[in-house]
Amino acid sequence: QVQLVESGGGLVRPGGSLTLSCSASGFDLQSRAIAWFRQAPGKEREGVSCISGPFGADYYADSVMGRFTISKDNAKNTVYLQMNNLKPDDTAVYYCATDLSPLCVSWGTRVFNSWGQGTRVTVSS
Secondary structure: OOEEEEEOOEEEOOOOOEEEEEEEEOOOHHHOOEEEEEEOOOOOOEEEEEEOOOOOOEEEOOOOOOOEEEEEEOOOOEEEEEEOOOOHHHOEEEEEEEOOOOOOOOOOOOOOOEEOOOEEEEEOO
């Protein structure tokens, strides 16, 4: 059974950093892409980043390029999202998601079929 569990959210001041974790079970990280999404209050869900299964190729939304870094530890079956220089606009619930594809093709728009429960990130002074 595929399961994703996010952790690491919290309250941080503008300019601060947080690292989110997505712990995966029920499948091998090398066989599937993992994407991070976020949803702010009153806004639509937005793709943040994606990392491919076999090669770990990484992709980012323009809004986080240069500030966020996605990575993974295949031995721990965990994907990380390092978030630096956080801004109030980054405030949202962050989710990780996966499906059967090992690649990040159309990751920002395709429908993922397995989601975690989310972890809340609040950026405020």
